[in-house]
Amino acid sequence: EDQVTQSPEALRLQEGESSSLNCSYTVSGLRGLFWYRQDPGKGPEFLFTLYSAGEEKEKERLKATLTKKESFLHITAPKPEDSATYLCAVPNDYKLSFGAGTTVTVRA
Amino acid sequence: DTAVSQTPKYLVTQMGNDKSIKCEQNLGHDTMYWYKQDSKKFLKIMFSYNNKELIINETVPNRFSPKSPDKAHLNLHINSLELGDSAVYFCASSQPGGDSPQHFGDGTRLSIL
Numbered sequence: 628e629d630q631v632t633q634s635p636e637a638l639r640l641q642e643g644e645s646s647s648l649n650c651s652y653t654v655s656g657l658r659g660l661f662w663y664r665q666d667p668g669k670g671p672e673f674l675f676t677l678y679s680a681g682e683e684k685e686k687e688r689l690k691a692t693l694t695k696k697e698s699f700l701h702i703t704a705p706k707p708e709d710s711a712t713y714l715c716a717v718p719n720d721y722k723l724s725f726g727a728g729t730t731v732t733v734r735a
Numbered sequence: 736d737t738a739v740s741q742t743p744k745y746l747v748t749q750m751g752n753d754k755s756i757k758c759e760q761n762l763g764h765d766t767m768y769w770y771k772q773d774s775k776k777f778l779k780i781m782f783s784y785n786n787k788e789l790i791i792n793e794t795v796p797n798r799f800s801p802k803s804p805d806k807a808h809l810n811l812h813i814n815s816l817e818l819g820d821s822a823v824y825f826c827a828s829s830q831p832g833g834d835s836p837q838h839f840g841d842g843t844r845l846s847i848l
Contacts, residue, residue, distance in 0.1 A: 658834045670739070670825050670839030671778070712776065718834040721766065721783040721790045728776055 629654045629719050633726035640733045643704050648729045650715035651697040660698050661723065662691050663714040671714055705733045738762050739840035741826050747846045750818060756811045756843045758826030764838075765831040766790075767809040769801060772823040772842070784809055785831055821847045
């Protein structure tokens with residue numbers, strides 16, 4: 628069965644303090660890895676898809692990278708509006724297996 | 736325009752009651768899903784439908800019965816509600832193929848008294 632583990636569980640950052648979130652996975656055959664952002668009281672919002680090792684995607688202050696065993700979400704010079712829970716997930720035949728998420732809090 | 740919409744947003748009810756949650760998507764997707772997010776915020780698949788046909792039933796009690804009247808709608812009916820059913824239920828949709836990104840609604844928070 629696919630397994631997805633995220634670390635750390637929680638991350639408290641000062642505005643402008645860059646950091647990285649980790650998502651490690653164990654799957655029988657990687658068919659992609661998704662990153663989502665979830666705000667309180669909202670559904671997960673799709674951010675990125677990564678398909679192969681070495682691939683990188685960027686959106687504003689976020690950059691996602693992928694290796695054969697893990698993915699990183701780098702947050703560069705974060706702002707308070709980047710505060711959210713970040714989830715990674717792997718697809719497998721009509722379902723997503725999610726990690727437990729990393730809750731990021733950015734203080735002004 | 737809301738892409739995936741769920742109603743109601745909040746549902747508070749007594750143990751033993753029967754309730755339904757409705758979901759509609761206007762993205763033109765063929766595949767729809769129900770997920771459950773528990774108190775620890777962990778998201779777990781319950782059901783997947785493709786072209787109105789059930790693809791996945793992830794060992795969900797048969798008190799939960801999904802129904803897809805057409806490709807744009809997937810409703811969830813729950814019989815004989817139990818305390819352990821308290822959670823946030825999310826509907827999602829995607830392009831067919833099983834490996835496409837899924838787009839989520841904002842959830843229905845179900846509280847059992």
